[in-house]
Amino acid sequence: MPPLLEVKNLQTHFITRSGVARAVDGVTFSLERGQTLGLVGESGSGKSVTCSSIVRLLPKGSGRIVGGEVLFEGRNLLDISENEMRRIRGSQISFVTQDPMTSLNPVYSIGNQMEEPLRYHQGMRNHGQLHAKVVEALTQVGIPSPERRVKDYPHQLSGGQRQRVVTAMAIECQPSLLIADEPTTALDVTVQIQILRLLKDVQKELNLGMILVTHDLSVIARTCDKVAVMYAGRIVEEGPIDEIFARPRHPYTRSLMRAIPQIGRKEDRLYSIPGQPPDVRRLPQGCPFAPRCPDVIDRCTHEAPTEQFFGSNHRARCLRAEEMGAS
C-alpha cells in the first residue's frame, strides 16, 4: 500500500517582474496515515507554497508547479483534472488556515458555510440531515451550544471559536489528510494550546495524516512525529522528532532550536537568527544558508550541498552534516 502522501521533487515557481522566484525548489517528503509532519522554517522559506501546491491552489497567473509529483494515495494529483482536484479538496484533503478572523465569509452564517463541504462533496441536500451533521461536527470540535452557533455569523464568535469552526469544517467529510498552515499564529497564547490539542485529538480520532506548519519548534516537539525544516524552498533537514531534537545535523536547525521562544510569549515572525533569509529570486551559488551559517567553511560558498542520509529516515543538506551530528 502506498504512503498517504508522497511529495517528490516538487518545484513551484513564481514568475514575477523581477525574475523567477523558486519558492519551492525540489521538495521531497512523505507522510503516512496517523502521522503528523511538522513543517518549520523562517518566513518565506516556502512552507505555505508547498502546502498550496499539494492541492494546486496557487495564486492565478504567477504561480506555477513546474516539476515533481504529488502522490496522494498513489495517485499523482498534478495529473488529474481541475474538477477531480476540486472534489478532493475539502473532502480527502482538508485545510485549517492561518487566520480564523478572516477565513470565514463574513456574510454567511456558520451553518451555511459548514454545510458547503457536505453539499458539494456528499451531495447532501436534506436540511435536517445537514443541520444534524453540522451540529455534530461543531460538537466534535468543542463548540458550546452548537445548535445556536449554527445561526451565528463569524463576527459573533471569538477567534478560538472560529478556528474550531474552521477545523470542524475541515473534518466534516472525514478527510485522510489535514493540512494546518500556522493554525495558531493569529490566536492568543492560551487559545493556541487549546487549538493544538484539538487538532491533535482530531488527528488521533480520525487517524489522519497531518501536516502542521509552524514557526515554533516547541509546538513541533509536542505534536509531531517527524519534522521537516525548510530553508529557501528546500527541505534542509528531515527526520523523526526525537532524532532531530537529539542530533540536529544542519546548522540552520540548530539555530532554530536556539531561537525557541520562551513559553507564554507570543512568538515573533522572525527568529533571532542573524542576517536575512535569502531572496528566492536570486539564490547564491553554493549553500543558500552559507552567508548566515555560524559553521560556514570555504567550500560552502561555492559547492551546493547534496542530501546526506543518516539511518533510514534522517536526512540533511549540509556539507558538514556528518561532523554536526558528532558534536
Added chain:
Amino acid sequence: MERDNYWTRNMRRRIGRRGFLQTSGVAATGLAAAAAFGCGSDDDDETTTATATGTASATGTATGSATGTSTASATAAKPAGSIKVSVATLQEQSASPFFQTGGLSSPIYFHAYEGFFGGDLAAKSTPRLALSMEQPEPTTITFKLRPGVKFWDGTDVTAEDIKWSFDAYVGNNPPAPPSAKIKNSVTSVDITGTDTITIKFKTPVVFQMEEMGVTGVSRGWPVSSRAHYEKVGAEGFKSQPMGTGPFAVKENKVGQYIDLVANELYWNKAWVPRVQNVRLNIVPDQQTRIAQIKTGEADIIEGIIGPAAETLKNESSIKIVKTDNTAQMTVRFQDLWDPATTSVQKDPRFREAMKLAVDQESIAKNLLKLGAPGPDILVFPNSTGYDANMFKPLKRDVAKAKDLIKQAGAEGQEFRLGSYSSSSYPMIPEIMQAYASFWKEIGINTKIETKESGAYFTDFQAKTPRGLGPISFPNFSNGGILLVTYYKKGGAYATTDNDDEIQALIGKLETEIDPKAQEELIKQGLKLAYDKHYFIAAPYVESQWAISSKIKSWERQAGLPYVNSLQTVTL
C-alpha cells in the same frame, strides 16, 4: 347693416403675385418669449406662393366666404389616409380652447379652434365665425355671425356659445397669456341679434381687434360649445374639448402626441381636410425627427436648421420645404433706457458704426446656413409699412465704422452684451459671439453675459440691463401693432422709449383709424427708427420642414413658424 363708411371704402384687396391673395396685418400677439422658429411660405413646387406684399389693413366690413386657398377646388371628397407630423414644440400643450398658451401651442389652436376672423394662407385676417364686422364708432365693434357653422359634434354654433366662450376664456385660471389683453380692453360682450354680437371697448380700437387675437392672425377668442362643456364637465372638457376648426381633437396625450381627426362639417368646404387622421408627435430633438422621416415614422418634420438640412438633401424620397421670414432678431442699445444717460450710445454715429461693423451676409451663409440679411429695424417684409427701397440691409463697412467710432470718441469702450437661447431664433449665443468679434474689429469691446431665457426676458421687460442686448421676434405682419407694442414708450421690449419724435408719431398712430393714413404713419415711424440707428439686425430666418414623398402638397401660412394648415395636405 353694412354702412358705406370710411372703413368699408378703404378696404382694399390687393392682388398678389399669384392668385388672389389679400394682405393684411398679422397680429402676432403671442409672447415673444413663447415664440418659435421662423417661417414664410414658399415651396419650390407647391402651388401657392403666399406673397405678402403687405400694406392696407383689411378693415371695416370684411365679407367673404372662402378664404384665400387658391388650389383646392371645393370638392367634397371624403377625407382619407393619415399622416404623422413630428413637432418640436407642444411639450406643455393643452387641448382646451381656453388655455392655449401662445406660439408653442399653435399647432393645436390653428387646427382645432377659431374666432371671428382668422388668418388665411397669406396671413391675412379673413372672416371665420363672423361673416363681417362693423365699427359704428371707435369703441364698438359688431360682428355679424356666419350662419350654419357647426361644432365637431354637428350642433350649431350660437351667439350664446360665443358670448359664453368669452367669459370662459377670460375667466380661465390660470389665464391663457393672450387673454389678458382682451380682458383689459373689453367693457362688454352682448348678443344684439340672433346673429350679431357687439363688443364695447374702453378705448378706441385702432387695429380692428387684431391685437386681441389668440395668436397669429385672428380676431377674438376661441369658440366652444357651452352645451358640450356642461355635458362633459370642467375636467372632461380638458381632454374632450369642442371646437369648430377643420380638425377635431381626438386624443391629447400630454407630452407625447395629439391625435386630430378631419372635421367633415367644416364650414369652408375648401378647407375640409383631405387627410382623415393626423398625429402630432412631440419629438423635441432635431436628430430624432430627421431619423423619423428617414424611417417613415414621420411624414412631416419641423424645425430643420442649417447643416442638418444638408444631410436630407440626398434622400430622394424626402423634400425640404421652407417658410420665409419667420423670425428676426435685433440687438438693442440698452443704455438708452436711462433718460439721463451720458453713454456714448446716445451718439447716433456710434450706433451707426455698430451697425456697419456687422456682417449679416456671413452670419446667414456661414453660421446659420439659412436666412437672409434684413434691415436694421424691427419689421418683417410682410409687415404693414415695410418698404424694400426704404429699408435696405446695410453692407458691412469697417472703415466707415471705425471712422464713426473715432468721431464719437468711443474707441476702446466696453459694453455688457446680453445673450440667451431662444425657441424662435436659432443660435443666438453663437451669433452674439460673432457680433462681439465684429465690434472688436472696430475697437469696441463687449463682455457676454448669458442668461436663461425666462430671466432674460424679465430683465428686458423691466429695462434694467445696460449695455447691449439681443431680442428676437417671430413674424409680425401688422406694422401698426408692431409699432404700438414694441416701439412705444413703456412697451415691453421697446428701446425707443426716450425718443420723443418716435413717441409723438406713435401717439398719432394710436388715434388714427384710417388704414391708409395708418400705413403712412407706420412707415414714418419705422423710418425714424431706421435712420436713427436704434437697432442692429441679424438675418431674417426661415423655417424649414422635411416632408416625405407621401405628401403631394402642403400649403402653409405666410410667416408662421409652427406646423399649420394641415387641412391643405394632399396625399
Added chain:
Amino acid sequence: MTGYIVSRLIQTLVTIVGISVVVFFLARLSGDATALLIPPEATAEDREALKESLGLDDPLPVQYGIFVKGIITGDFGDSFRFGEPALDVFLDRFPNTLKLAAASAVVALLGGVSVGVLGAIRAGGFVDRLTTVIALLGQAIPSFLIGIMLILFFAVELRWLPTSGMAGPKTFIMPAIASAWYSMAALTRMTRSSMLDVMETDYIRLARLKGVPERAVIWKHAFRNALVPILSLFSLQIIFFVSGSVVIEQIFAWPGIGQLTIQAIFSRDYPLVQTIVFVTSTFLVLLNLGVDLLYAVIDPRIRLA
C-alpha cells in the same frame, strides 16, 4: 436590527422635512412667477390679482405653512402654467420616468456587474482589457451621442426599433441603454475593483480549499461581499435615473419629468417645481432607506451591530 431601522427612519424623516424647506425656498429663488405668466402689457392690477389668485401675496411663512399642509393632505396646489393640480401634472409623467429608470437600472446593473465580474475573474486577460475599454468608452462618449448612434443604427439602418416615443417594450431598449451607459461603465469599474479586492481574501481561499466550485466561489462567496460598494454607487446612479434625464428625454421624445422640471423651473411654476422636487427627493430618500436596509440584509455585520 430594530435600532438600525429606527435610526434610519428618523434620519429619513428629518431629511424629508429638510427637503420641504429647501424646495420651498429654492423655488422662490428662481424669480417672480407672475412675470412669465402674463404678457408684458398686463397692468399692475392684473399682476396683483394674479398674485392673489396664486396665493403669492401671503407672507412666505404662511405660504410655507400652506405648502406643508398640502404635503400632508396630498394637495400641492395647481400648476401655474397647466392649471391642473401640480401633483396630477407630475404623476402624469413620473411613472414614465420610473419605468425608464427601472429599465436603465436593470441595464446598468446587469451590464455593469456581469462585465465587471468577468473582468475581475479574468484579471489581466483579454476580457479584462475589453472591460477597461468599455469602461473608458462609457465615460468618454456622452449619452446623447450614444443615443443618436443607437437611433442611427438600430432605427434608421436596421429598422429594428422605433426611433423614439414611449409605446411598447421595444421603445424602452434604446433609451434605457443610452441612459444606463455612463452608469454601466462606472458600475463595471466598481464591480471589477471590488471583486478583485474580495477575490484576494482568505475566505475566498478557504472556500476554494473546501472544494467549493468556482461558480459558487464567485457568485456566492465573492459577489455578495463585493456588493456593498457596488450598491452604494448604484444608489447614487439611481438618482440620475429617477430625476429624469433631459438629454435622453429630448432625444427619445420620452415623456418623463426631466423636461417638465426644466420647463417648470424656467417658467417659475412654483407649485410644480415644489411638487417635482419634493416628491422625487422624497422618493429617492425612501429608496435610499431601502438600500440601507438592503445593506443590512446583505451584510450581517451591519444588521447585527
